Each structure stands twice: as structure tokens, then as C-alpha cells.
Amino acid sequence: MLESLKGMMLTLASTVTGLRRPVTQQYPKQATPVKPRFMGFPALTWDGEISEPYCTGCMVCIRNCPTQCMSASMMDNPKHADGDSSRRKIVDYFEINLNRCILCGICVEYCNFDAIVMSHEHEMSTYARNGDRVDLPALLEIGKKYQEATDWIPPTVLAKQKADAAKSAAGEPAEASGG
Amino acid sequence: MSTQPDTLPDIQADRADAQPVEMLLNMGPQHPSTHGVFRMVLWVDGEKVVDVEPHIGYLHRGSEKLCEGEQYHQIVTLFDRMDYIGNFNNELAYCMAVEKLMGLEVPERAEYIRVILCELNRVASHLLYVGTMGLDAGAMTPVMFSFRGRERVQALFEAVSGARMMHNYFRIGGLKEDVPDNFRELMDELMPILREDVEQSDRILTFNEIFLSRLKDVSPITANEAIAFGLTGPMLRACGYEYDVRKAQPYSVYDRFDFEVPVGLDGDCWDRHWVRVQEMYQSLRIVEQAMEQLPDGPVASPLGRRLIRPPAGEAYVRAENPRGEIGVYLVSDGTDKPYRLKVRPPSFCNLSALRRLLVDTWLADSVVVLGSLDIVLGEVDR
Numbered sequence: 033m034l035e036s037l038k039g040m041m042l043t044l045a046s047t048v049t050g051l052r053r054p055v056t057q058q059y060p061k062q063a064t065p066v067k068p069r070f071m072g073f074p075a076l077t078w079d080g081e082i083s084e085p086y087c088t089g090c091m092v093c094i095r096n097c098p099t100q101c102m103s104a105s106m107m108d109n110p111k112h113a114d115g116d117s118s119r120r121k122i123v124d125y126f127e128i129n130l131n132r133c134i135l136c137g138i139c140v141e142y143c144n145f146d147a148i149v150m151s152h153e154h155e156m157s158t159y160a161r162n163g164d165r166v167d168l169p170a171l172l173e174i175g176k177k178y179q180e181a182t183d184w185i186p187p188t189v190l191a192k193q194k195a196d197a198a199k200s201a202a203g204e205p206a207e208a209s210g211g
Numbered sequence: 212m213s214t215q216p217d218t219l220p221d222i223q224a225d226r227a228d229a230q231p232v233e234m235l236l237n238m239g240p241q242h243p244s245t246h247g248v249f250r251m252v253l254w255v256d257g258e259k260v261v262d263v264e265p266h267i268g269y270l271h272r273g274s275e276k277l278c279e280g281e282q283y284h285q286i287v288t289l290f291d292r293m294d295y296i297g298n299f300n301n302e303l304a305y306c307m308a309v310e311k312l313m314g315l316e317v318p319e320r321a322e323y324i325r326v327i328l329c330e331l332n333r334v335a336s337h338l339l340y341v342g343t344m345g346l347d348a349g350a351m352t353p354v355m356f357s358f359r360g361r362e363r364v365q366a367l368f369e370a371v372s373g374a375r376m377m378h379n380y381f382r383i384g385g386l387k388e389d390v391p392d393n394f395r396e397l398m399d400e401l402m403p404i405l406r407e408d409v410e411q412s413d414r415i416l417t418f419n420e421i422f423l424s425r426l427k428d429v430s431p432i433t434a435n436e437a438i439a440f441g442l443t444g445p446m447l448r449a450c451g452y453e454y455d456v457r458k459a460q461p462y463s464v465y466d467r468f469d470f471e472v473p474v475g476l477d478g479d480c481w482d483r484h485w486v487r488v489q490e491m492y493q494s495l496r497i498v499e500q501a502m503e504q505l506p507d508g509p510v511a512s513p514l515g516r517r518l519i520r521p522p523a524g525e526a527y528v529r530a531e532n533p534r535g536e537i538g539v540y541l542v543s544d545g546t547d548k549p550y551r552l553k554v555r556p557p558s559f560c561n562l563s564a565l566r567r568l569l570v571d572t573w574l575a576d577s578v579v580v581l582g583s584l585d586i587v588l589g590e591v592d593r
Contacts, residue, residue: 039421046415047352055359067366069391071373098285136288136379141387142516150373 071137071150073130075174082117085172087147089123093139101132126171130156130164146186151178233261240269244347244578247588255574263569265562270592278552283309283383283519291377293554294590296339297533299332302381304530307462308539309383312526321385321510322464327501330494334405335364336533337487340585341412344484347582348425353416360408367401383519384512398502409491417488426481430568430580433478440564444535444557445486450478456531468497480583520547534558534585556593558586
């Protein structure tokens, strides 16, 4: 009996000393901010200069996807024929089954054209079983939203900028580190 | 506490001459204190557990077989999903296996970041254990404290890897990318408050009289028996046997840190709890030292995004997970997919002692005993 009381007193004391400002966030009402690197659902990026997607439908992401959640096809780029774009091929059809996607980010890592990003979108529950199969327009829309929200610069451009900055800082050709 | 029989009774023979007073009690798979989907069929005589039969496989996804169909860089995602409380530790074990087979040298900075993240993951994992152990013993407060601490660690993981749990951050031969530029500030902010959270979880529970009376002398096991069952990690160290892969066969850069291996005395439930709590302090020590020594340099693998084809051969690697010793046995036939990949999951091997631990204890203690095993069903069933 005495032991129980002593235990209860310890609990009470620890609770009182443990009182701090609550960190609870009322989630559905109050949006929880995500970190800059947060990996949400994958989305396709939009090249605003030429107003076409970055994606050429080369399918390297599909080959490297662990869950085979994507499918795509390419077509000849009409803008290349007109001389507006340097992309010979452009994505024709792209679909991601977000229910299958495991948000691993491998597609982003293997993309050669900066065409796919892990967006900050993570609230995409639907009532339909196939409600999370998103097609090209929807993916581009999520991508545009992400690009606007984060002032997105293509990673290859960013890497080049960093390397140039390092080169000019060192005064000699420096090797770009893995960052 | 009655003594255990030298040899365990044959379960079939037991059933044949079962006394009519015995009652069959089905616990799980949806029981909250099984920490997942684990089912125990208990034979009880009054309040005494006479026999127990574990049923596993409710979370079986065939991970080992799936690995044979995935390329080497895709398998990291599967390892994230085995022990889903200690993701980084699992990723490390797999990456080390492939690196050993290929004879790859990992950049020093990558090794240090791996150690920092793994040790933080150990703290997060043990914090979860402390909280749920409190719940199993009937205390509601500690789980709130420990989840708060774990949440902070996961926020750091999100800042570093982009995901709270399924990180996919370690790569064969390095890391996916360097840590964010403000990593040091994030760590400086996290470490004191995390230590405080650990201390608080420790203070409210470990030497609490109620908790002590609930856990002390409950289903002790000797070191010899523990080794015979293949128990590793805190389960083995609680018996007083000092064995830690990080000390016994140092991997990564663990030989450069000064830390102790806490050991228990009796191997009972409370000792297992105490060992885990002490391990959290040691892990924090390792993280602090690693942050001091953290060198600059590249973190990415020299392979880049090239297709990984290890030479034909086999490799076995072991590492210290929060739950015990994980072993990864990898056989390669020289192609881009492994020929065979076998995991020695610590939870599964620790669970093998369940019958030895539960028979002859009180029914009310069975939840505590199962909690002290600290199993993760993703790893038991794979």
C-alpha cells in the first residue's frame, strides 16, 4: 500500500515537473508544416519558359520503380518541329497509381530531365478505390503547385550553380561534391 | 516464482493428457499489447499459464522472396519495412552486406552520418518501447512523454531524409544526399531536449515502486539459456552477458567512440527494461561524440547511379539493431538482382524464447513479458 502511494507520488511529481507548453497541433483544422525535403506524392514539373512538361516519357523512372506504380508513353514533340523546344520527344501519357506508390523517391533520383519531383502533397485520400490513379494533367497541376510554393530550380541547374560558385570561390576548377 | 523445468514439455503430449481444469485463451491478433498482429494461444490453469502456442505470419509479405525480384538499389525500401521502428539500422545492415560483397569503401562523412542517424533511431525505438512497456504495465503517462521525444527525433529524420519512417536514405556506398545545411543547428537544438525527454521517461518509470513490483523477478532467464535460444541485444545483455556487435565486431566507425555496454543481473523483465533505458544514454553519448568528430567531404557513393552488379559470391554481415543482432546473408550470381537474401531478424529469434518465458508465469504477467521482448511484427513475419 505504501509502495503504491510512493509510486503514485513519483508519477505525480514527474508529471508536474514534466509540464511544458503543449505541442499538440489540431491537425485537420491547423495545417502541419512539412520540412523542405519532405517526400510527398510524386508529381511532374512544368517548364514555364517553353510551357511544356520537362518529362520526355523516357520511362527511366518506371524501370527503377520498386513497385511498378507508374506507366507512361512518349510522342514526337510538335514544338520541336516548330523550333520552339529542344526536346525531340515529349510525354504523351503518364499515370501514377498513388495507392501503390511507396514514396521512396527513387524515380526523382534516376530522372535525367528534372521532370519528376516528390511534391509536398500528402492529403489525397479518396472514397473510390481507383481515386488515386492520377493522370498527366493532375500530376502537372500538383507539380506546378509544388514549384510555386518552393521556388523550384531544376536540380541539375542548381548543381551547376553550386559548382560554379565553388569554382569561383576557390579560383580553380574544383570538383563538385556529392551534395 | 516457481522454477522452470529443465526440459520443456512436448506440446502435443501436453495436449493429450490435458487436465479438464485447463482453459484455452486466445490472445490477439488484434490485441493492443501484442504490438502488432501477433496471436498467442494460452492454456491457463486458473491464473497460471500452463502452455502457450504463438501464431505468426499475419504480416507476412514475403520480403526475402521479393528481394530476389528487385534490383540492389530498390531493396533498401524493403529493408525499411522490416523493422519499421528501427529503419535506419536495417538500411545500414543491408547496405553493409552489399558493400562487403563489392569491396566498396564508404566515405568517412557518410559513415559518421550513418552512425548518428542509427543511434538516434535506437533512442527513438527504445523510447517507443519504454512508453508501450508503461502501457503494458498499466501506466498511461509515460507513453505521452516518450512519444513526445520520439516525435522530435522523427522531425529531424524528416528534415534529413524527407520521410519520418520509411527513409530510403542510405545508399550502397554512401548516402542519398548530404544532410541539410542547418543540420548542426538542428542537432544542437534536439540533443539537450531529447536527453531531457529520455531522463523524464526514465525517472517516471524505471524505479517507480509500482513498476518495480510489476516487473521485478518476472520470468527471469539465465545467460546460458538465453544463448541457447539465440537471444541477442537487450534480451541477452539483461542476463548479465556482455555482448554487443558494436563492441564484439565493430562495424562502420563504432570503434572510434567511447561507450559502455550496459548489462543486467537477473535477466528478468525489469532488467530488460533497465538495459534499454541505459542504452539510450549510451546512444546519446555516441551521437554527441560523432557530432564532434563529423568530418567534411563527399557522402555519395563513387558508383553514382550506375547499375549495381556485385561479383558472384556471398557475404554475411551482422549489426546491432535496437532489438538485437540483425544478420544479412546475401548470395549474388553476378546479375543486377540478388540470387538469395536471408535476414536473421532479431525479433523473430528473441520471440523463440516465448514459451520458456511464459510457462509458469501468471496470466496477468504475460502481457508484460511479451512487452519486454520488444518485438516488431514487421520483422518477425517479414
